[in-house]
Amino acid sequence: MTDLKPARILAVETSCDETACAIVENGRAMLSSVVASQMEIHARYGGVYPEVASRQHVLSIIPVVEQALAQAHLTLKDIDAIAVTQGPGLAGSLVVGMNMAKGLALGAGLPLVGVNHLEGHLYSAWVYEAGDTVPPEPQFPLMVLLVSGGHSELNLMTDHLMYQRLGSTLDDAAGEAFDKVSRLIELGYPGGPAIQKAAEEGDASRFQFPRAWLEGTYDFSFSGLKTAVLYEVRELKKKSGHLPVHDLAASFQKAVVDVLFKKTMDAAREFGAKEILVAGGVSANRALRQTFRAQTEFPVHIPPLSLCTDNAAMIASAGYYRFALGHVSGLDIDVLPTWPLSQVTA
Numbered sequence: 001m002t003d004l005k006p007a008r009i010l011a012v013e014t015s016c017d018e019t020a021c022a023i024v025e026n027g028r029a030m031l032s033s034v035v036a037s038q039m040e041i042h043a044r045y046g047g048v049y050p051e052v053a054s055r056q057h058v059l060s061i062i063p064v065v066e067q068a069l070a071q072a073h074l075t076l077k078d079i080d081a082i083a084v085t086q087g088p089g090l091a092g093s094l095v096v097g098m099n100m101a102k103g104l105a106l107g108a109g110l111p112l113v114g115v116n117h118l119e120g121h122l123y124s125a126w127v128y129e130a131g132d133t134v135p136p137e138p139q140f141p142l143m144v145l146l147v148s149g150g151h152s153e154l155n156l157m158t159d160h161l162m163y164q165r166l167g168s169t170l171d172d173a174a175g176e177a178f179d180k181v182s183r184l185i186e187l188g189y190p191g192g193p194a195i196q197k198a199a200e201e202g203d204a205s206r207f208q209f210p211r212a213w214l215e216g217t218y219d220f221s222f223s224g225l226k227t228a229v230l231y232e233v234r235e236l237k238k239k240s241g242h243l244p245v246h247d248l249a250a251s252f253q254k255a256v257v258d259v260l261f262k263k264t265m266d267a268a269r270e271f272g273a274k275e276i277l278v279a280g281g282v283s284a285n286r287a288l289r290q291t292f293r294a295q296t297e298f299p300v301h302i303p304p305l306s307l308c309t310d311n312a313a314m315i316a317s318a319g320y321y322r323f324a325l326g327h328v329s330g331l332d333i334d335v336l337p338t339w340p341l342s343q344v345t346a
């Protein structure tokens, strides 16, 4: 993709509980990325509290944008377009970022590009820190496993902005399963990192938790696994009053990783993918990363840890490809709290 016009994109992301702004050049070179996390605030509620999230975005958004420009030593005059997460996400949170982005675009006379948050997660694999060695660019057709707090899906990406959905979760998303099981085994919020940490000292073969293979489909299901952990926890509490959290965490994590890995590999083979891409918050999981990296059949792209969870650099990257390929939105766009990747058009 050397023939796309060069452009610097400033992106704003406020779909959930991170207020983020980043500047990325030509879809790949990250000049700055600022993420103001609300994690500690929501931890006391055991999950994201939407009303609190939007109020917090209002407080953080202007300093976060100013910081992203300052970090990159740029002003709005150096920017070619504004990208913003349009959805999916929490309506009250999305609106704050959208209004900020519209204000910036209008004030600076710049085009505005609305980006799907899930598309953003996929593009996090294109991003690298400016000045670092340029990592290889993902090659199409690309088998894409997207695993976040709200979504788990397998897509075949045939070109930039072109997604063919092969399957998705029938119930809980992978990240949601981590969060719920973490609560069950009393490890708290956010669940993914807590389970990963506990699992590192655990025996993954101690509990034989079920794997929902859903043969003949590329769909996922994690609610049976969650229920199996619940029953085991009840049983253990009744018997000894003590929870072997490390072994429970390791056995649960192994069950999730086994399913995500095998289904992605099968899909990559069946659809003739050249490479594999894993993205979304759960792609930060060390066991999942190691499992994909250990195989040699397909080159694998997994974003750096800082870009796995919500950030604006990924929105700037997806925004660049939209902008460069002629998909400018106009200032009249509205937020789309429910917006599946399958409805994103090139």
Ligand code: KG4
Residues within 6 Å of the ligand: 016, 147, 148, 149, 150, 151, 174, 175, 176, 178, 179, 190, 191, 192, 193, 196, 280, 281, 282, 283, 284, 285, 286, 308, 309, 310
């Ligand atoms: O992509 P993300 O930041 O937000 C959404 O768009 O949903 O994903 C957040 C999810 C949470 O469910 C969190 O528990 C999970 O990603 N997560 C992890 C890890 N880090 C974050 N899951 C497993 N292992 C991790 N290390």
Ligand code: ZN
Residues within 6 Å of the ligand: 117, 121, 148, 149, 280, 281, 309, 310
């Ligand atoms: Zn996300």
